Amino acid sequence: MTFRTFLPVTAGVLLGLGGLGCISHQETIHTNKQRLPISFETDAAARTFYEAVEKIRESSRPTESKTEFHIPVILSHKITTVNGPHQVFNESVQRADTNQDGKITEKEARIFADNTK
């Protein structure tokens, strides 16, 4: 196929597909994960941890991620993911509980709080 025949054929295929319409898909996913189970060595560890989590919450906005995929004229695909209310808490637990034993010690809480300032 020469360039002279390729160009009209390509244009015809694209126009034909355009005539069929663009396939469009848009989806919003809300992630509502449960709070991670965690215990605290002492009340002081819990207080230090929760105060640090509140500081993070106050300084952050709800997060949202978008995934878009386009093939011009033919396909448009868009996914929006909205994170749930426990996102900050769960991320904080994972960061603070450094040995992942399900219990935040005073030392872990203090280190976590110091790193959120």
Ligand SMILES: [Ca+2]
């Ligand atoms: Ca721990």
